[in-house]
Amino acid sequence: MENFDAIVVGAGATGAVYAHELTKAGLNVLCIEKGRFFQNHRTDFVENELETFRLVWDYSDYEITGNAFDGGPNLGAHVGGGTLAWTATALRMFAHDFRFRSTFGNVRGANLADWPISKKMLQPYYTLAEQQMGVSGSATWWDELSTPLPPNPPIPLYPASRAIQRGFDQLGLRSSPGRLATNSQTYQGRSACLNCGYCRSGCRVDAKYQADEVLIKPALATGRLQLVTRSVVTRIETDRSGTEARSVRYTNLDTGIESSARARFIILCNNPFEIPRLLLVSTSRRHPDGIGNRYDQIGRNFYSHATCLGMGISNDDHRTYVGHSMCNVMSLDTCVNRERKDYIGGFSMLSLNGAGAGSLAAFPLHKIHGLDLQQRMTQYNNSMVLITFIDGMPVYDNRISVNRKKTDALGMPVTTIHYDWHENDLRAFDHAREKIKQVFEAAGAYESFTSEIFESHPMGTMRMGNNPKTSATDRFCRVHGVRNLYVAGGCLYPTGSSVNPTLTMHALALRSARKIIKQWRSPFLDVSVEIE
Amino acid sequence: MNFTEQQYLVIKALADGVCPATDAIPPASALPVADMFANIAGSWAPDVFQATANALDVINDIALSIFGQPIQHLDQPGIATVTAIVAENTDLKPFWEPFRILIALNYYALSPVYSAIGLPGPTIDAGGLTTEGYPVQGN
Numbered sequence: 001m002e003n004f005d006a007i008v009v010g011a012g013a014t015g016a017v018y019a020h021e022l023t024k025a026g027l028n029v030l031c032i033e034k035g036r037f038f039q040n041h042r043t044d045f046v047e048n049e050l051e052t053f054r055l056v057w058d059y060s061d062y063e064i065t066g067n068a069f070d071g072g073p074n075l076g077a078h079v080g081g082g083t084l085a086w087t088a089t090a091l092r093m094f095a096h097d098f099r100f101r102s103t104f105g106n107v108r109g110a111n112l113a114d115w116p117i118s119k120k121m122l123q124p125y126y127t128l129a130e131q132q133m134g135v136s137g138s139a140t141w142w143d144e145l146s147t148p149l150p151p152n153p154p155i156p157l158y159p160a161s162r163a164i165q166r167g168f169d170q171l172g173l174r175s176s177p178g179r180l181a182t183n184s185q186t187y188q189g190r191s192a193c194l195n196c197g198y199c200r201s202g203c204r205v206d207a208k209y210q211a212d213e214v215l216i217k218p219a220l221a222t223g224r225l226q227l228v229t230r231s232v233v234t235r236i237e238t239d240r241s242g243t244e245a246r247s248v249r250y251t252n253l254d255t256g257i258e259s260s261a262r263a264r265f266i267i268l269c270n271n272p273f274e275i276p277r278l279l280l281v282s283t284s285r286r287h288p289d290g291i292g293n294r295y296d297q298i299g300r301n302f303y304s305h306a307t308c309l310g311m312g313i314s315n316d317d318h319r320t321y322v323g324h325s326m327c328n329v330m331s332l333d334t335c336v337n338r339e340r341k342d343y344i345g346g347f348s349m350l351s352l353n354g355a356g357a358g359s360l361a362a363f364p365l366h367k368i369h370g371l372d373l374q375q376r377m378t379q380y381n382n383s384m385v386l387i388t389f390i391d392g393m394p395v396y397d398n399r400i401s402v403n404r405k406k407t408d409a410l411g412m413p414v415t416t417i418h419y420d421w422h423e424n425d426l427r428a429f430d431h432a433r434e435k436i437k438q439v440f441e442a443a444g445a446y447e448s449f450t451s452e453i454f455e456s457h458p459m460g461t462m463r464m465g466n467n468p469k470t471s472a473t474d475r476f477c478r479v480h481g482v483r484n485l486y487v488a489g490g491c492l493y494p495t496g497s498s499v500n501p502t503l504t505m506h507a508l509a510l511r512s513a514r515k516i517i518k519q520w521r522s523p524f525l526d527v528s529v530e531i532e
Numbered sequence: 533m534n535f536t537e538q539q540y541l542v543i544k545a546l547a548d549g550v551c552p553a554t555d556a557i558p559p560a561s562a563l564p565v566a567d568m569f570a571n572i573a574g575s576w577a578p579d580v581f582q583a584t585a586n587a588l589d590v591i592n593d594i595a596l597s598i599f600g601q602p603i604q605h606l607d608q609p610g611i612a613t614v615t616a617i618v619a620e621n622t623d624l625k626p627f628w629e630p631f632r633i634l635i636a637l638n639y640y641a642l643s644p645v646y647s648a649i650g651l652p653g654p655t656i657d658a659g660g661l662t663t664e665g666y667p668v669q670g671n
Contacts (some may be wrong), residue, residue: 049640224618253626320663321650357646358639361639369550380649
């Protein structure tokens with residue numbers, strides 16, 4: 001069995017961060033990825049709206065119950081993970097997001113909690129993440145005073161964004177250019193954005209931050225990263241005491257060959273469904289219900305951003321096709337609800353531009369067919385498009401588990417998802433939908449359409465917390481009770497904010513990677529009493 | 533798993549119900565939209581595929597009961613009528629919602645369609661676009 005300093009499961013948005021940081025520090029790392037490695041983005045990616053689906057996770061083996069989960073194309077499936085198909089919106093969460101329960105109280109039926117860390121603790125890692133990604137933007141109304149500017153200036157507002165900004169102004173909503181991990185100018189050898197409109201199909205010129213290009217390739221160049229693709233980790237083994245993860249077993253999807261590898265640190269960087277699944281199927285005498293599942297916390301408190309997509313049609317030529325796709329202009333004033341008494345939290349309002357014709361026809365125009373649909377679609381370039389992400393409520397019984405009676409082709413029990421909307425999600429959605437229409441009307445739209453509620457950005461399932469009876473991981477993102485088993489991604493979030501999650505995932509991974517490096521350099525350090 | 537020939541014709545006609553021809557835009561039936569749907573549906577779990585096939589049979593029965601002929605023989609207003617009935621039918625919702633999403637996503641991603649509604653398509657190899665939406669090279 002091969003030995004490594006660390007094994008990273010999944011080479012996506014967070015796996016790439018760990019691979020990069022750990023190899024840079026001198027650790028020998030094995031990274032195991034289910035998907036492919038697209039090594040030449042210029043030729044591997046195609047500018048077409050449908051190409052997104054080639055880059056995202058496939059849920060077709062999953063068993064799904066409840067009214068909320070529809071398998072939205074959010075999670076990645078290859079080296080680089082979700083950053084290949086993401087819109088590159090790179091926002092810091094609000095300070096109150098880390099103290100959501102203390103700020104807003106609990107809501108009946110929800111399982112709210114504060115994070116075990118504060119925004120202040122994460123700020124230096126946010127700054128580093130922005131530098132690695134090459135974030136563009138200017139100071140915004142919502143920054144804390146000490147927040148440094150991102151490394152690149154903002155991308156100019158597109159015609160449709162200027163119209164939306166007029167709508168925000170009319171309603172007294174403050175706005176600013178978005179914060180984007182897309183280059184407004186050449187940055188670290190990567191191109192400036194060419195405004196082609198196809199961010200979600202993979203950026204052919206790497207103007208958009210894509211983790212495989214920015215982090216995995218340099219990690220490979222150190223000679224200390226072994227990247228294994230087309231392979232799935234099927235089991236984690238612990239030592240006899242159950243307090244230390246020892247090795248992983250994995251299978252190559254093309255050859256069927258099974259292998260094992262051992263490491264001092266094991267870091268699970270796959271998605272909020274597959275991480276709990278892997279832990280739940282790794283049963284043993286010490287972990288009869290799955291690793292870290294003594295208190296039945298693995299997979300629980302699942303939620304997402306309840307989402308609304310809107311389209312407003314005006315008589316003006318907005319050339320809506322031009323752009324990077326999301327958050328050219330934004331208003332975050334609605335991220336704390338101050339207008340209605342029937343829900344807590346709030347929602348962000350972000351512009352959409354670029355090539356999204358199919359998405360508009362499929363979602364905001366979902367009730368229109370035939371010649372009426374064609375008539376609206378011919379006004380694509382007269383349209384303004386907004387998306388809102390709503391604070392989703394974590395609910396204890398919304399959860400990921402496994403069906404031990406049904407296995408996939410690798411013999412692993414299949415993943416089951418149960419997800420129902422919480423009443424707070426629905427009320428906030430109602431408000432978001434109304435607000436979108438108001439903005440469009442104020443911006444000069446004569447007709448507007450909104451989607452039904454849908455889920456974006458799956459989160460929860462491996463909640464961080466100080467108490468193993470109410471959370472799955474500790475404040476350094478380690479599985480409770482297993483001192484060298486780390487977890488990464490949106491699955492860690494006790495609550496999810498109303499801004500996109502990737503920058504925070506990256507920052508958390510940087511923080512935990514530093515922790516691992518410290519432990520690696522000082523193996524006799526008592527990690528349980530270490531103060532950050 | 534494959535649809536029967538009649539089921540395939542229902543897919544094609546219903547796709548036209550969502551995305552018919554206009555003076556400037558070709559109908560879904562003139563493009564490989566039905567094929568794309570059939571290919572995707574072919575990868576679904578057997579029970580989901582069978583439910584889809586059953587729904588297509590039901591939809592053809594609706595056309596037969598109202599117009600006395602299969603849906604593929606109806607003119608555009610006839611297809612529009614059947615489409616409207618399907619869209620409002622609660623029992624057909626599990627079929628209709630994914631069907632309509634897939635048809636719309638596939639149809640508007642095809643160059644004869646997105647070009648007709650004013651999208652330029654791929655521009656990277658020509659240097660991209662200015663932030664005002666004009667070709668960089670022609671600016």
